Amino acid sequence: MDEVRYIEEDESYEGIEAKPFPALEQLTMSDLPKVERLLKRETTHMFPSLSTLEITYCSKLQLPCLPRARSLFVSGCKNKSVRSISNLNGLNKLEVWNCEDVSYFPEGMMSNMTSLATLEIVSCRELKELPSDITKLTALSDLIIEDCRKLECLPEQGWKGLSSLRKLSIFGCHSLASLPEGVRHLTSLQSLTIGGCPALRERCKEGTGEDWHKIAHIPKVYLGDSDSDL
Numbered sequence: 001m002d003e004v005r006y007i008e009e010d011e012s013y014e015g016i017e018a019k020p021f022p023a024l025e026q027l028t029m030s031d032l033p034k035v036e037r038l039l040k041r042e043t044t045h046m047f048p049s050l051s052t053l054e055i056t057y058c059s060k061l062q063l064p065c066l067p068r069a070r071s072l073f074v075s076g077c078k079n080k081s082v083r084s085i086s087n088l089n090g091l092n093k094l095e096v097w098n099c100e101d102v103s104y105f106p107e108g109m110m111s112n113m114t115s116l117a118t119l120e121i122v123s124c125r126e127l128k129e130l131p132s133d134i135t136k137l138t139a140l141s142d143l144i145i146e147d148c149r150k151l152e153c154l155p156e157q158g159w160k161g162l163s164s165l166r167k168l169s170i171f172g173c174h175s176l177a178s179l180p181e182g183v184r185h186l187t188s189l190q191s192l193t194i195g196g197c198p199a200l201r202e203r204c205k206e207g208t209g210e211d212w213h214k215i216a217h218i219p220k221v222y223l224g225d226s227d228s229d230l
Helices: 079-087 132-136 181-185 198-203
Strands: 006-008 026-030 037-039 052-056 071-075 093-097 118-122 142-146 167-171 191-195 220-224
Touching: 071 079, 079 093
Parallel strands: 006 037, 026 052, 052 071, 071 093, 093 118, 118 142, 142 167, 167 191, 191 220
Antiparallel strands: none
8 A cells, every 4th residue: 555654544533532543452564655654643542552563664654652562573664763663662572674774773762671671683784883772771681683794893881781681692794793892791691692703703712712701601602604504
């Protein structure tokens, strides 16, 4: 539906302001190139039960504040759409896929996501760095970074803030050549998996790698030459 700009345009029914979609719990939107907002006039009462969103190739969509939203999958979106993710502060799970035009995440985008437990960043091939506030995600337990070919570094500071992180997986990040010193402070980390990152793999080899001292405390370390090895 190439011309759709809003999911719903009406503001009232018989002169009474409505609470749009009062029982809707899951919403999937795909291939709506002109959609800008969920409702033409957004209010604090809309989508009061909405907990799961899947949004693919809606490049103009800006998400509103949805306090009950717990899971968001977003794919093929532009910078403006990615920036609006910060309105969903109650997320437990965030998956960002195939946002190939996104070279960076806006600073502060994740600062208030105090409940976020799972973060996946996949096939964002122009992404060069992660936001520094990712280290403020105190509830984060699972971090997956995959096929971000221009990612050159992870944040240098603040890794003590990731006090709940138990699993870190890095795949196909060819430009990532080292781990920050702060990884040593991830005392809850139980599993580190690295695949398809040749330079990083060499640095993380047990006993001989330059970064081995940063990860020696992790109980399970898996290294592979390619994603298919893991």
